Every structure is written in structure tokens, then in C-alpha cells.
Amino acid sequence: MTASITVTHHGAERQPVVVFDDFADAEMLRDDAGFLSFAPIGEHYPGVRARVAPAILRPMLATIAPVVADVFGIAATEVVDAFYSLVTTPPARLAPIQRLPHFDEVSPNRLALLHFLSPDESSGTAFYRQRSTGFESVDAARLPAYRAALDADLARHGLPDASYIAGDTPVFDQLAVHRGRFNRAILYRSNTLHCAFIPPDMALSDDPLSGRLTVNTFLDAAG
Numbered sequence: 001m002t003a004s005i006t007v008t009h010h011g012a013e014r015q016p017v018v019v020f021d022d023f024a025d026a027e028m029l030r031d032d033a034g035f036l037s038f039a040p041i042g043e044h045y046p047g048v049r050a051r052v053a054p055a056i057l058r059p060m061l062a063t064i065a066p067v068v069a070d071v072f073g074i075a076a077t078e079v080v081d082a083f084y085s086l087v088t089t090p091p092a093r094l095a096p097i098q099r100l101p102h103f104d105e106v107s108p109n110r111l112a113l114l115h116f117l118s119p120d121e122s123s124g125t126a127f128y129r130q131r132s133t134g135f136e137s138v139d140a141a142r143l144p145a146y147r148a149a150l151d152a153d154l155a156r157h158g159l160p161d162a163s164y165i166a167g168d169t170p171v172f173d174q175l176a177v178h179r180g181r182f183n184r185a186i187l188y189r190s191n192t193l194h195c196a197f198i199p200p201d202m203a204l205s206d207d208p209l210s211g212r213l214t215v216n217t218f219l220d221a222a223g
Contacts, residue, residue, distance in 0.1 A: 003063055003185075007071055010176040011129055011136040016071050017178060018187040023115060024060050026183040029215060030117055032056065033084045033208040046089035046098045046196075048206060052082040052215060060217070064113065064187060068219075072189070074109060076222040086211045087123075087196060088204050091163040099160040100150075101128040101172050104190035106140045109221040112190045116180035117213040124179040124197040125186060126165070128172040136175065137192045164198035180214070190218065 004021040038048035057079060068074050089098070104112060114125060129136045132149045150171070157170040167174050177197050178186050188194070198204075198212070205211035 005067060007067075008176070010127055012134065013136040015127070015136060015189060015192050017127070017176070018064075018067050018071055019178060020063065020185040020187070021181065021183070023063065023183050023185040026117055029056070029084075029115075030209060030213065033117070033213060036084060036208075038084070038086060038206060038208070041083065044095075044097060044102065045085065046094060047085060047087040047204075047212075049083040049085045049216075052084055052217070054079065054082075057082055057217060060113070060115070060185070061219075067187065068111065071187075072109075072111060074111070074221045077111065077219040078222045080110070080218040080220050082215065082217040084208065085214045085216045086206055086208065087198060088206050088211070090204065091198075091200065094162050094164070096159050099162065099165060101126075101165065101193040101195040103138045103193055104218065106138055106143055106191050107220070108137070108139060108189055108191055110190040111187060111219040113185055113187050113215075113217040113219065115185040115215040115217070116182060117215065118180065118211065119182060120202065120212065121179060121181050122199050122202055123212055124177050126177045126195055126197045127175045127188075128193040128195065129175055130193065131171060131173055135193070137189060139191055163200065165195050166197065166200075180212075
């Protein structure tokens with residue numbers, strides 16, 4: 001299987017998002033996930049996770065390596081974390097931080113690879129701009145200004161309703177949505193503002209074979 005690769009850019013910052021279709025052996029990954037025990041890992045992810053064995057990632061890392069070098073200027077990467085992930089938290093139970101776009105890391109060399117393995121293709125990942133600052137990504141230099149602006153924005157507009165973010169809000173503009181087609185992966189900088197796109201009527205199952213199953217791999221520049 002050879003992946004189809006598309007590079008897109010969005011927003012004023014022209015941040016790249018690489019889309020891989022027919023990315024990997026999706027059925028093997030779904031079978032593997034079906035044998036694992038899922039549990040909450042970390043305080044921010046709205047669901048349950050199970051760690052991915054490093055050997056399983058090797059073909060995928062080989063596929064993305066030339067693109068990582070060409071698009072992001074990173075000669076080699078190493079895996080920081082990798083999880084099978086299932087979104088399971090009902091909208092009404094989302095914590096305030098889970099109702100907002102987020103960034104995973106401030107380093108521009110930290111990358112996120114998100115591989116969609118669900119037969120339900122209605123969800124995806126969306127990218128955002130903070131209205132008050134214009135920031136579409138947050139590095140170490142921007143972090144204090146981003147936090148101060150977000151505090152002021154939430155004081156002015158209040159916390160968002162208990163739901164998964166969809167579209168523009170008083171605090172954030174939505175820049176793009178990448179749909180979660182089966183066996184599609186997207187690669188992007190972890191410091192871009194993003195959030196899962198979850199339709200309000202989507203069934204949130206904890207069964208890897210029917211739920212919103214993804215592989216979330218976080219990479220950093222090697223060395």
C-alpha cells in the first residue's frame with residue numbers, strides 16, 4: 001500500500017498540515033487495539049487510551065520521514081508518546097479546558113501524527129486562531145501573551161457551553177477542518193491551536209471496533 005500525500009496550509013501563519021490517505025495497515029491496528037485495555041491517561045484527553053507498541057509504529061514512521069524533512073525541516077524524529085485513543089466523554093461532562101482549542105507543546109519541532117481508524121467518518125480535527133491576539137500557534141515567546149489574552153477573553157465572554165467546539169466562537173476563529181476519513185492520517189505542529197471536531201450526534205463508544213479510534217503519535221526532533 002502506498003499512501004497518497006497532500007500538503008495544505010491554512011491561516012495567516014500558513015501552518016502546514018500533511019494529509020496521508022491509505023496510510024497504513026488499518027485493519028491490523030484495529031485488531032491490535034481490540035486486545036488492549038483502555039483507561040484514562042492524562043487529564044486533558046476526553047476519553048480513554050492504550051499505549052501503542054513501538055514496533056507497530058515503524059512502518060508509519062518510515063512513511064512520514066521524507067515529508068517531515070521536506071515540509072517541517074526536521075531531519076530525524078523520535079517518538080515521545082503514542083496511544084490508541086477513544087473519545088468517550090459526553091459533551092455535558094467536558095471540563096472547561098476540553099471545550100477550548102489547545103496546543104500540545106510550545107516547541108515548533110514537536111509534531112503530532114493523528115491516524116483515523118474509525119468506520120464513522122463524521123469527526124475530524126479543526127484548527128483555530130485566537131481572535132484577540134491573532135495567534136494560530138503558540139511558542140515559548142507567545143505563551144505569556146496567549147494566556148493573558150485567554151484569561152481576559154473568558155472573563156469577558158464566559159466559559160463556553162459544555163459541548164465540543166464546532167465552528168467560530170467569540171474567542172476563536174476556526175481556520176480549517178480535516179475530516180477523519182478511515183485510514184487517513186494528518187501530521188501537524190503540536191503548537192498549533194487545534195481541537196477534535198466531534199459532531200453533537202456522534203456515538204461515543206469505548207469499543208475500539210465501533211468507537212472513534214485514533215492513533216495519536218507525538219514526535220520530536222531526534223538528538
